[in-house]
Amino acid sequence: MNAADRAVLDDFHALSALGATEAGGVERQAATEADRQTREWLVDWLTTRGFTTTVDRIGNLFGLREWTPGAPFVLVGSHLDSQPRGGRYDGAYGVLAAAHAVQRVHERFASSGETPPFNAAVVNWFNEEGSRFKPSMMGSAVYTGKMPLEEALAVTDLDGVSVEEALARIGFLGEQDGPRAAFAAEIHIEQGRVLDKEGIQIGLVESNWAAHKYQISVVGAQSHTGSTVMADRQDALLGAARVIVAVRELVDRFPDTPLHTSAGQLFVHPNSPVVVAREAELHLDLRSESLEVLQEADAILNREFAAIEASTNVKIVKKSAHFWPVNPYQPEGVELAREAAEALGLSHRPMLTLAGHDSTNLKDIVPTVMLFVPSVEGISHNEHEFTHDEDICAGVNLLTEVVARLCRGDLRS
Template identity: 45%
Template sequence: MTTAVQFAPSTRTADVTDEDFLADFHHTTVYGATEAGGIDRQAGTPEHGAVRAWFRERAAALGMTVTVDGIGNQYATFTWIDDEPGVLIGSHLDSQPLGGRFDGTYGVIAALHAAARVNDEVRAGRLTPTHNLTVVDWFNEEGARFAPSIMGSSVMVGLLDREKALATTDPAGVTVKEALESIDCLGTDPAPEVAAYAEIHIEQGRILEREQTTVGAVTQSWYTQKLLVAVRGEQSHTGATIMSDRHDALVAASRIVLFTEDVVENFEPEKIVTSVGQFTVHPNSPIVVPREVDLVIDLRASKKQDVLDARDILRRQIADLAVERGIRIDVEDYDIRDIQHYPVDGVELTEKAAADAGVSCMRIETMAGHDSVAVNRIAPSVMVFIPSVDGVSHCEREFSTDADMVAGVTAFTQIVRRLVTGALDGTTPGEPFAGSDV
């Protein structure tokens, strides 16, 4: 896609009812639908391209102008004032493999409808904006096909080099650039100048559900980092090599997985999470003792020191394991993200908006990463949660009720009304990431 291929705004009156919102949201589930009720819509796939094309068409029908930047982020804009920085709202439409239909998608469709409602108020003369309004669909937030995650927003705010991102390959060797071209989403339009950002998302945890609260006002992100671990043993025959002569990389790697789960016992409950989400065995032959296993350890905590302490414990355990098993294990720090504090003014704005919408609200931290964490680097950002049933996410069972989604849109619309009239003008953005890798 190039600048010349843009969607002109329609003069049609926006559909802004709760029923229309739900119809749009549930329609998106047909793109990449799975048999178990989830979606598989990884970045740059045909399914992702199809839902992104629908977004462009829907935004144009609501009266918005759509542009696409050089890393595939899509922007749908209501322009009321010439040459004025805009308020940016939105999320992402890509998913994890066999993922849930709410993660990211809810935030995009909620933003689209909140923007349409605010535009109707502006056109009716009930609201006088000081900023324009843009809904964004970020590219590759999930990072499932192309690492790292939060790619589109990180490029947009200058945390990740665009050319490096475009050259990133998936496991099959396809580059981000090639994937974007294949779905007609590699644009040349400039990204908008951002006065403030807001994102609404499912919680992906069970705190709101447990506290029977409708809206979460996010105060900070968790400190996170990954460890890239390469376990290097020796390849041998599974039948002909006696047990005492083996240097099995898989057995050692399995011990590391258990170390990663057990390390949380050293810390306060529910304040740290750990996992091994990626695990690759070489040569992965049924009659060969594995020579190498590559895995990624993910560490996240409310306190930075807890992550650092867990990292040190694991590195000591891994070093001892290498000696015990007579193998080599390389450990590399990767993807370090410092705690981001969302502006207090934005948290209070969310609380006031929830009160005006007649819904309950509480302050909450985000354990997961979101595009707002990146954008908060350059513009004051607001992050809002709605409940997730059973706290389940990144799987097909992920679920939020229609009632909670609608209540979230109502509260989010109140937030957007305040932002376009300058509620966070002069507010300082949050703190930057600790490292350059995002």
């Protein structure tokens, strides 16, 4: 193992100790104390090496390398925040890889004397996970103009703390805009088992799956679990349970095209053991590579909602919805990454991403490269998430090559 690889692994080890959980994961939800510690660690890493750091109005943290004053930037990054009891790799690996890649590119340009036409910035995007503050991918959504800044700052967590307050408390509420982007790149663990199963080192992401996420409220009436006769009940939790089962059963209707469905978050009111619930708020998440399948699933689900309303004597109210269409990454970026992988002798294959990433937002404003490294057994959003050191290092090597080519202007039209 060379010194550069060892430095990556040592840094990853140090980073993983921040917000570490007993079972080997991390818990660093957005704008918490653990998130602050991780950010301070990154600021320290960057400033020690001569990067200029800056924070924008939504808490995105940038480490700038400006070789050509005034030129736009290649934004290279991911996110340091995690799910509750999340894994060490998800997001944090991408930020650390970005830091090492940009630093290596800087050293390469310094030793060759070359002045590239584009600058580079390491980025830690704010609140990619969306567990404390909804929706997910918030920092990159505000940066790319998809979500208004004021709306994002006003989002509150379950304790009523707003994004603005939380960022101010940890000292990462900036007062300026981030740097202007020319291109973007992100590397991430796959969070699936395709690469692991096939023994391939790199996934070249061509497109995201389409996703439809929405919040519903099942409205019933509060009553006594013992004395209220069954026929009189309007049980919001029973309605929600039937929705959860219906959402799962959608999957079996599409045997030929993968459809992923889930309900991950449920709030019950009043949630007392002897009270039939008056309301249940549920977050639904449907994803497919086929827009047609997703639309058909939505239509079936709406019919199921009507049936559940009738059978359970509840009302199902749709609150908010976020829809992501199937949207390709720029093919020229995929090709640039493929050539870079070839040059380094890394095995690779084209892939789709089932999960959303900050790059999903970035690609809608600038040409963006998205790379995957393998996840052992595809385990993700779990403390047992694992990627082999060899794959960690190979990913940083490839990202370095991709960033160098983007900074040199290989994608300039």
